[in-house]
Structures are given as structure tokens and as C-alpha cells.
Amino acid sequence: MTTSPAMYQEAMAWQHPLVTWAFGAHPADPHALAAAAGLDDRALADHLAHAPVIGEIGLDGTGATTLPQQRALLSRLLTMLHRTPRPTSLHSRRAVTETVDALRHAPPGIILHWWTGGTAATRAVLDVGCYISVNNTQARRTAFLGHLPRDRVLVETDHPYAGSAAPGDVAMTEHALAEAWGISRAQVRHQIWRNFDRLLTETASHSRQSLLIQQVCEIARAA
Template sequence: MDRVIQIGCDLPAARFTAAAVDEHPRLLGGVAIHPNDVPPLAAAGRLDDALAEIAELVAHPRIRVVGETGLDYFRTAPEQHAVQQDAFRWHIDLAKRTGLALQIHDRDAHDDVLRILAEEGAPERTVLHCFSGDVAMARECVERGYYLSFAGTVTFSSAHELREALAVVPLDRVLVETDAPYLTPHPFRGATNAPYLVPLTVRRMAAVLGVDVPTLCQAISATSEELYGPW
């Protein structure tokens, strides 16, 4: 791996990302307010200021992604869904206004994520980060022109449905990621994840897609440049 997208999805991480992409030429960046951080910021009266700072940071020429944004109903109470959805819509609009790729976090919120993207009109370059849907959702995303990014979960022995979803995604819509330090691929599941373990995920993905590893790597590299521009 010779190039990385560094994502900062709270304010300290977003500030770090904006500094890191200046220092390291192999990094490009993405910034947003993660959906899990939206309700506490709103409750503290600080959400508007946080979003305003994200809008400033995306002006950096090496910040190429608005994300990760989206919805997370796993850790969010139902009464907090509305503020998450409003922030998601704000990030969608920011990505469209700036011409940047949109990277989406979707946990236990598939229907609402797809609904809001349809209502707002998704940016031309929309990525479902750490895709966790089923075959039907994967097909719908492909039909809409979205990109699907897969993490180490695709290597887990129990992830049959996820591999079935991957199998219906065209090569030019597939991405790979770490979600580091989480979702470490088999056989190191449970250890701290890092980019050096991506080959384990890529090998399993190649087997599912029925292509050799170099072919998949070339496709991912070309798609990454299409999405994020040159490093």
C-alpha cells in the first residue's frame, strides 16, 4: 500500500488530518462530524460551531472527502435520530457544494441512509464506508452509482451474507479499507488493525470476486484516483 485516505471524524481528528496531509505526501484526507458525535454536540449547543469548522477544513486542497458522516442507530437512542439525520443532510449538501466525495457511515440504519440520499440527491461520488448491507442493498447501491468499501469484516468466518453482497459489486465500484484500529481481518481478529493488514482483506475479496489479486489491486487503485484525485 503506497497511498492512504486519512479520515478525521471528530474535531481533534479533523484538525490532525488537515495537518497530516500537509506533512505526508502519501496521505489525502477526509473530515466530518461522525453521527455518534452529533447528539452530544447538539445537546451542548456546540454542533453549529463544529459544523462550521468542518466547512472551513474542507477548503484545504488535500482534503478530498466529506466523511465519515451518516447514521448510526446502534449507539443512538430513537429520540436522537432526527438530529443525526439533519447533520447527515448538512454533510451531503457540503459535499455537493464543494465537489468532494461523500463517505458514509451506516450502522443499523440502511433504510434511512438510502432514503435520505435519495431525498437530498447523492453527490456524484458517494462511498458506503465499511459496507454492512445485504445483497439487495448492494444491488441498489450499485444501481444508484455508489461505491462500496469493504473492511476486514469480509474475512470473518460468519460473514457469509457480506461476501454474497460483495460478489454482486462490479470491480469499478469496489474499495478496500482498514477502519483502523478496528475490524482487523482474520486471522488477527481482535488485535489492533493497521494498513499493513489490508492485503489479507484484498486476498479474500479477490477470491469472492473471482479475480486475481493484481487485477483487484489495479481496479482499486484506479477507482481511488477517480474518486479522490491524484495524491
């Protein structure tokens, strides 16, 4: 994930077969928000159309920019993502109610990152087709894991308030999900990749992903 259009442009200069860069405009960063909001619709839509993944975007109740300003940009982005869907990591820190409202007509591919909504809010975002990504900190919330549908769960490593995790280090999360679901870690990993494969199908974006991701998705689909 990147936090601003400028960071995305810098990141694109460094390519690696194991890395996919996402186009982001973090709602808690006023400079990133202003830069993205300052792009005209055509330029912003071009960024979304060319990026294989979108994130981190969304709403942040602790940000230096007001929620109405954040909602204005998010509304533009969601409208464009209806036309060119992509896997999209959505931030919602201290803005759960506002996020649920913004997603009443969600485009395909929305992934709620660091989701802290209660049962009703979680049901609302699941009902409109969203996915929820779980990190190592959330993996300790066994009640939360217990009511997540298996086919809507993804995993992530972003949990800055509880220590960092290396990219790909999802062992603790897989273990917690295995215990919550009563299956093996290998079965959890297979389920997660099948979920991601389905998300890519829903967003018609398999061809935008790296060859490695396409191959792993194909394996998960066939197994």
C-alpha cells in the first residue's frame, strides 16, 4: 500500500516480481488527501485504472482533514471504482458509522482494513459485498473471528500499534483463524487464496496482477 499519489509514483520506479504496488491517498495525511483531491476526474480515474490494487484510501476520524473533505474524495474514488473495480484497501479508523454510510452502494473489491466495527456494522459491510482483512492484533479477538464468514476473510500484516510484522508474516493470524474455524493452517491459507481469487474475479482484475499472483490463484481455484 502507498499513502499518497507521490509515494505511488516513487514506488513504481522499483519493481519486483514479489511486490505489487497500490495507489493510495491516506485519509489521515492532509497532503496526500489534497494531492489526490486536486487531480481532475480524468487523471484520478487513470491512476485507478492502471493500478492493480488501490489503497490505502478511506476515512479517518483522527485526521487533520475534516470528514466532509475526506468523504468528498472517497465518494469520487468509489464512483470511479464502480467503472473500473480493483481490490481496494479501505481505512476506517474512528469512522465506522461514516464508512458504513459511504459503502451503502459499494463497488466490488472493497477490503476493510483494520476493521473495528461491531456486529451490526460488520453485517452491513458484508451485506454489500465487502471483505475484511485480519492482522495479528485482530487475530487475538476470538469473538470477532468467530462471526466472520470464511469466504470474506483476507489477511494482512499492518498493525503499527502492536509492533511491526514482516511482509508475508501472517503465521499468527493463520493460526488464530485455524483455531477459530477448527481447520488446519494449510486449509486456512487455501481458503484465503480462494477468497482473493474470487475477489479478483469480482473486480475482473486477474490480468492486472503479477504472474505469481495469477499462478497461485489458479492453484487455489483448482485444488
